[in-house]
């Protein structure tokens with residue numbers, strides 16, 4: 437039996453026999469509403485049952501049918517809808533959940549919650565629920581900073597509402613500031629933490645015998661002391677694999693070049709700049725690894741002669757850079773692999789995805805190639821999601837996976853690594 441003490445209410449109990457938490461997911465009307473889909477799927481993966489309630493404005497962004505299909509539950513938008521199977525849904529819904537999570541929470545919804553206004557299903561559920569409440573706000577930064585919103589937030593925190601604070605970044609209105617919805621992985625992690633971490637631990641610790649070495653990010657190849665050649669890699673995919681492997685019990689070392697994503701806490705991080713630095717770091721770490729994942733976007737070429745001082749434009753009207761090939765780290769690791777080492781690589785392509793990915797699998801002698809077409813929406817650099825096809829050594833058919841969060845995909849990739857290990 438797990439006991440929640442919410443300052444706003446009495447204790448709430450969860451039946452241990454259920455083995456699952458039931459999350460009430462409130463979706464309100466903001467552009468970030470689509471991210472609630474990923475939160476739902478991540479919570480399901482962590483063993484939670486998720487029931488969705490939406491405001492009518494949220495239903496303008498995402499159709500309730502999407503949530504219904506994914507959650508397997510009727511989606512509540514209007515208590516009085518004749519199609520609603522439950523005549524007192526806001527009471528029954530609010531009493532059947534272990535936590536009420538609102539993603540995204542608009543300024544309007546926060547204002548309603550703070551003032552006890554219950555004029556839609558989500559705000560009625562808030563009032564009728566005795567479960568702990570967590571909100572993940574997302575809004576324009578001026579609305580977030582407005583004294584009225586600040587007052588409402590203060591009030592809600594006083595009432596015991598937990599906040600997944602928005603982060604700073606580019607907002608839907610093209611301005612930059614605080615108000616962007618926190619990463620879906622972090623929202624899910626905070627929910628699981630609030631629930632006592634039980635959901636997070638449901639996946640077995642199946643990697644306790646493995647040591648992962650993972651390369652992440654985009655390398656920087658210096659032209660002179662101020663300029664370099666690089667690429668769009670954010671490090672999100674590699675860090676997600678590192679976080680997943682660590683959570684599943686592996687020892688994890690990450691060799692990270694330039695990244696804009698936050699590094700996970702837990703894995704050991706070795707920072708590098710160039711392809712040459714990365715090569716050296718990998719070679720010095722590889723003996724201790726049982727699994728190598730080459731998730732970095734390593735520059736294939738570097739300037740042949742790095743200028744010792746800043747190149748001045750007044751000296752020339754045109755400039756030609758002579759480039760030389762870098763070492764292929766992945767190929768080198770595969771070429772000198774030790775007994776039992778499993779080696780996975782990535783193939784980011786714009787054309788002939790399967791053909792090029794298979795070529796990499798065979799030529800570099802890899803166990804797995806994770807291939808993605810970066811021209812597809814929702815796939816590729818700097819997104820929270822990816823759409824990939826996985827090619828495995830000895831398996832004829834490539835396996836195409838649907839759009840999913842990079843964190844979810846990380847577990848999928850690891851599941852395949854575990855399968856290879858178990859097959860000997």
Ligand code: CTP
Pocket residue numbers: 651711730731732733734735736762763764765766767780781782783784796
């Ligand atoms: N890789 C590496 N070292 C390099 C280049 C790439 O380890 N110098 C790794 C990447 O981490 C990734 C995989 O190789 O796992 C990508 O394969 P690659 O054939 O190098 O792809 P591209 O760099 O995209 O090259 P190409 O233009 O041939 O497709």
